[in-house]
Amino acid sequence: MSGKLYDLKEHWMLIISLMLVASILRAPITAVGPVVDQIKASLQISNTVAGLLTTIPLLIFGIASPIIPKLVRKYSINLIIFYSLIFILCGLVIRNLSSVEWFILGTIIIGLGIAVGNVTIPSYVKLKFPLHIGLVTGLYGAVMNGMAGVGGGLSFPLSEVSRYDYKLSLSIWLILALLAIVFWIKQLKAPTYHTKGVDENTPTLTVKDITKSRIAWGLALSFGLQSMIFYSVVAWVPTILVAQGLTFKTAGYYFMFAQFIQVPIAFIFPQFVESVKNKRIPVIIIFICFITGFSLMFVQQNIVLLIAMLLIGSSAGSAFSTCMVLFSLKANTYDGSMMLSGFSQSVGYIIAASGPLLMGMIQDHIQNEIVNIYIFILLSIMVFITLMIATEDKTIEETIFTKR
Structure with a gap:
């Protein structure tokens, strides 16, 4: 058995945790597009406001990204990622509270949570898997893109299976968010890495x-x-x-x-x-x-x-x-x-x-x-x-x- 293979097997729980985080870094956004007509009808919003529902997360990513390294330096990368998952979970709940104001607020909160994952995960891979940067990056990239496709593909069919229409298809990601939180709790007990150390x-x-x-x-x-x-x-x-x-x-x-x-x-x-x-x-x-x-x-x-x-x-x-x-x-x-x-x-x-x-x-x-x-x-x-x-x-x- 090679040292590299053993290193990955040693951290299999962390790999699963990273994959669960990756699974909710795109899908909550790509799931919106296919059901945007239902959202417009339910919330009585214009095409311009509907367009903002996709643009807002991107702007949040841009605004929040420079702040995240400072937060990681002050606290720890494990803790910041954990709170980002809490943000995504809360945002998914708030987004479905039946008004355009709540939907936009939920979208902003989800965007903040995803922004943390976007910035921290590449650095976390470098920290934990320096000999396997390409492999682990490939794994979470594949999961992230795959779930983004699933989010877009299943969103409309799920909206037709119950009277909750688009709310069901946008709420289904709560399951993955909860799983990611449960698995990441173990990482809170891992050693805290500070920059100077x-x-x-x-x-x-x-x-x-x-x-x-x-x-x-x-x-x-x-x-x-x-x-x-x-x-x-x-x-x-x-x-x-x-x-x-x-x-x-x-x-x-x-x-x-x-x-x-x-x-x-x-x-x-x-x-x-x-x-x-x-x-x-x-x-x-x-x-x-x-x-x-x-x-x-x-x-x-x-x-x-x-x-x-x-x-x-x-x-x-x-x-x-x-x-x-x-x-x-x-x-x-x-x-x-x-x-x-x-x-x-x-x-x-x-x-x-x-x-x-x-x-x-x-x-x-x-x-x-x-x-x-x-x-x-x-x-x-x-x-x-x-x-x-x-x-x-x-x-x-x-x-x-x-x-x-």
Whole structure:
């Protein structure tokens, strides 16, 4: 038995706990879209307010992410993750209290809880599994993407099985939240890791330090741009597919295939990124898949459009996974990893939140869905450039402290 295999078996309860946390980092959000018409009718809200229900979590991610490393330094990463799960649980309950005010408040609370998971988990993996960053990142990435697909796929069918309609489909995630809390309680008894105790040979990074690193900016911008592509694809690609000749039903299936192909990609690609010596090779692969996929969307043939969606799904999953694993690999310490994750996700999610809105405004002005394909191609080029900067063969500490 190898040392690596034994290390993972030794921490199997922690692995399960991490997977349960990952299972509720996307699904409570993706479950909203398929039942938004029911929500609008029940709460008597406009399309604009309904659109905010998806945008609010992204803005919360951007606002809260820089604060989270400070909280972890003051208390402990185990405790902060535990409270984030409590926040998600409470938010899920509050969101279903039958008024638009409660729904928005619940959405904000859920967003705060998920923001903590987004920022802390990559750093936690670096802390607990330094020899298996790619593997463990791949595991939680696959679970997170898989449950996001399940959340979107089951939301509408669950809303039709009882008189509670959308409230049932949005409440089902309480079960996973409770399980995650129960499993994570054991981690509260684990040793508390403080920055100075773990990383005493490296200066503690500040936000000002992070802003001086070109690698940090490259990773922050690439994370934001790939997120903008993802959420804009969610918002506009089904419409583009219909404009290219598909039925709404077929477009929905194609979009579903693009989502589910991200599950194996999210598992495999982080391990590839970790293992390959030249980190720019995965970036080139992502770029080729993005450009090819979006370019094929100009072709009005069903099989070609299906291939396009599979390529777009693969590249979106690969880009997200690459950013996640780079949060760990591009820092020398777990504290540096958390600062990099918080900074990148703060900048990134604010960028991402603007994507669907800007593309909608452009489409309203030009009145042609196909113009969005050109925008996607431009965004893909920008992701390539920024990821090439982020994958320079240095860590953020090396780019920051060598300047002093």
